[in-house]
Structures are given as structure tokens and as C-alpha cells.
């Protein structure tokens with residue numbers, strides 16, 4: 001209902017005959033309980049019309065100056081919904097038709113009956129109110145539609161922001177973890193564009209390999225498996241290196257109907273992940289919720305997510321390549337140390353190999369094994385800081401000389417500290433000469449205060465030294481070396497590590513000692529031959 005329905009209606013009366021105006025005024029007041037305004041000609045009436053904005057106009061057709069038809073036209077131009085009833089003493093069809101054309105609501109012919117006037121007035125006012133209500137409803141509907149659109153837009157923005165934000169957080173939290181970044185990328189893409197399935201694929205041996213997928217178990221669909229990325233679409237994305245809105249995919253909606261009649265179709269898009277101009281994989285999204293289509297907006301958003309993930313991964317690759325360069329420098333430094341003493345050639349590699357075998361047998365995690373592989377190789381790096389005259393001295397060492405030798409674990413750790421090595425990697429280098437009974441160096445740590453990996457490395461280090469040639473004695477056999485290790489169980493070495501070592505002794509002998517000895521023998525034979 002319009003507001004005016006509850007208010008006193010305003011009626012404008014335009015007639016050059018004062019008596020008739022009075023009759024009309026009385027009638028309007030009695031029937032409509034209205035307020036009334038009166039004008040003696042069209043011009044005056046138009047002025048009042050603009051001023052009071054009436055709910056109803058009663059106008060004579062023939063008036064001096066501006067006549068009733070001209071007044072009607074002017075009023076309808078300004079307020080088309082106001083009903084205007086024309087009054088005439090000279091009814092003619094032409095005038096009636098012209099009046100209706102211009103939008104008059106009704107006609108009254110003079111002289112008129114009061115009951116007739118009452119019906120016409122009430123009808124005109126009712127029609128006006130209906131028109132107003134209708135207008136109000138239309139506005140409400142439009143308003144509601146606008147609100148719904150706004151709401152949808154807002155939800156979309158929230159989804160976008162939260163996806164970008166979550167991906168950013170994952171990259172910040174796991175900057176070097178490719179799998180975590182890709183998992184976050186597929187999950188956030190799925191929620192941002194309301195996709196049923198998203199997967200990240202990488203070219204592999206002429207086909208593709210899935211590196212991440214969301215969701216693992218599809219829900220809310222009859223199709224149980226994620227749709228495959230069509231080969232031609234993959235090739236296009238790889239060739240053009242640009243995001244593509246793909247053609248709809250058609251799939252059987254029920255596995256039992258595969259190849260049969262029942263099929264569902266899904267919208268899809270492909271976005272390549274480009275790092276330094278090279279496509280490392282593609283993101284494939286299929287099936288927008290509620291059967292809708294992915295649009296340019298979705299494509300732009302997923303491209304943005306892919307760009308951010310690419311940036312995160314680029315940092316990881318950059319770090320890895322810098323780390324590789326660093327490691328190869330350190331490895332060549334280790335070779336320099338080993339080259340100074342012919343008897344320690346490849347010692348670091350053998351110690352690492354043995355330690356990895358023992359650690360694997362003791363149930364160490366893949367991360368711990370990695371630490372052993374990286375830092376195990378560098379354990380004697382600090383010997384760079386020990387003079388040749390001391391390091392290579394064949395006879396017994398003076399206490400000062402022995403102090404110099406004992407400094408090498410600390411020197412090694414100090415070399416690694418400023419170049420980004422992890423604390424556990426540095427600890428391995430620092431503590432590989434500690435003893436279970438606390439009589440080792442440099443810190444005299446005992447038992448479990450010594451990091452486990454260092455305890456493992458110590459056993460591997462000593463075993464390799466025993467089974468290698470030394471200037472003052474030939475290499476011991478595997479059995480004799482092992483017996484020496486067992487003899488120091490609980491004094492120099494952690495008993496648990498010695499137990500594990502004895503259990504993998506055969507493997508150590510086969511994969512490390514014999515292999516290296518074999519290589520050594522072959523070399524000797526070639527040089528002798």
C-alpha cells in the first residue's frame with residue numbers, strides 16, 4: 001500500500017465557472033474527505049499542480065488561456081500517474097478521443113449527477129493508489145534484485161580474498177615445500193571459483209602426472225572420478241602458455257551408464273603455471289557448482305592464484321639452485337681436505353653412506369636422513385683450518401698439535417653457521433667426536449645429550465677409519481673393525497647405535513667397504529699393469 005492511501009487526498013479543481021467549482025469542491029470534500037485547491041484557468045491550475053502535487057485533478061476543457069487538453073498534456077508530462085478527470089459542457093467524440101489519448105482517466109459531462117461524480121472520483125483515486133502500489137512493488141523487486149546481485153558480488157569478493165590470503169599464508173609458512181604450495185593452490189582454486197574438481201598436472205613421459213588434486217573424494221555428484229584433462233586442451237595450454245576457458249566436458253553421469261544415454265556436462269578451464277618462461281604444469285578446474293559456467297572473471301582469478309603460487313615456487317627453485325651451488329663448493333672444499341691426505345680419500349662419502357644405512361635401520365625420519373646426507377659429508381670440513389704439518393704428521397702428536405686437531409669440529413660448524421645451514425646440520429658437524437662416556441670433544445657431551453645423528457655418525461666415522469689404510473697400519477678387515485667398535489660399546493659409542501650397526505654390518509660391508517676396496521684394487525691393478 002502507498003503512503004498516500006492513509007493521508008488526506010489533495011484535489012485540484014480547474015474551472016472558469018465559480019459555481020461549478022463550488023459544487024465540485026463540496027463533492028470532493030464530502031466523498032473523498034479531501035483538501036481542495038481551485039484555479040480559474042489552465043495556467044493558474046498548472047502553477048498549483050506543481051506546487052501542491054495533487055492526488056486528483058478535475059479540469060474543465062474550455063477555459064480562457066490554456067485550455068483543459070493543454071493543461072492535461074502539461075500535467076501528464078510531469079506526473080503521469082496523477083488521474084485527471086475532464087469536464088465538458090459540449091461533449092463530442094473527437095474531444096473525448098483526444099482527451100483519452102493524452103491520458104485522461106475519465107469524462108464528466110455537464111450537467112452531471114452527484115452520484116455519478118462520486119463514482120468517478122472514487123474510481124479515479126482508487127486507480128491512482130493501485131498505480132502507486134504497483135510502482136512501489138516494482139521498486140521493491142528491483143531493489144531486492146539489486147541487493148541479491150550485490151550480495152553475490154560480495155560473497156565472490158570474500159571467496160577471492162580468502163583464497164588469495166590462504167595461499168599467501170601457505171607460501172609464507174612452507175616456502176620450500178612444493179607439495180604444500182600445490183595442495184593449497186588446488187584447494188583455494190576450488191573454493192574461489194566453486195569448482196567441483198581441481199587438479200594440478202605436470203607433463204611426464206609423454207603424458208601427464210597428477211601432483212595435487214581437490215577434493216580427493218568427489219561429493220555431490222554421480223560422477224565418481226574427476227574428469228580427465230582432454231589432451232588437445234593440455235597441448236594448447238602448454239603451447240600458448242595462457243589460461244583457456246575450455247569447451248564443456250561430457251561425461252557419463254553414472255558409471256553403470258558409461259557410454260550409455262545418461263550424460264552430464266561440465267564447464268572447464270586450464271591455467272598454466274609458468275616459472276621463468278617455462279610451463280611446469282597446468283591447473284585444470286572442471287564442473288562449476290549448480291551447473292554454471294566458468295567465466296572470464298573466474299579465469300582471471302585462477303590466473304592470479306597460479307601466478308602467486310609460481311612466484312612462491314620460483315623462490316623455492318631459486319633457493320635450491322643457490323643451495324646446489326653452495327653444496328658443490330663445499331663438496332669441493334671437502335675434496336681439497338681429503339686430497340691433502342691420501343689415506344682419507346672419499347672418507348666423507350663412505351662415512352655418510354654407512355651412517356645413512358644405520359639411521360635407516362634405526363627408523364630415522366626422511367628429514368633426519370636428509371640431514372645426514374647433507375651434513376654427514378661435511379663433517380670434517382673444519383680440517384681446512386688445520387695445518388698440513390699437524391694433519392699429515394706421521395708420528396705421535398704433541399698436546400698443542402692435538403688441540404689443533406680437536407678444533408676441527410668447531411671450525412666446521414663456524415664455516416656452516418653464516419651460510420644458512422640448519423641447527424641440526426651444524427650440530428652433526430660439531431658433535432661427531434663426542435663420546436658416550438662424556439670424554440669426547442669439543443663439548444664433552446655425554447649419552448643422550450649428544451644428538452642421535454652425531455652418535456650414529458661417530459660409529460660410521462670410526463668404522464671407516466679402521467677399515468681404511470693408514471700411514472702407520474694397513475686397513476683392518478670388516479670383522480676386526482666391527483669387533484673394535486663393539487669393544488667400545490658404552491664407552492665411546494651409544495650401545496643402541498652399536499647394536500643397530502652390527503645388524504646392518506653385512507650391508508655396510510657390501511655396499512660401502514667392499515665396493516670402495518674393489519674400486520681401489522682395480523685402480524692399483526690398472527696402474528701396475
Ligand SMILES: [Fe+2]
Nearest residue numbers: 379380432433
Ligand atoms: Fe672428524
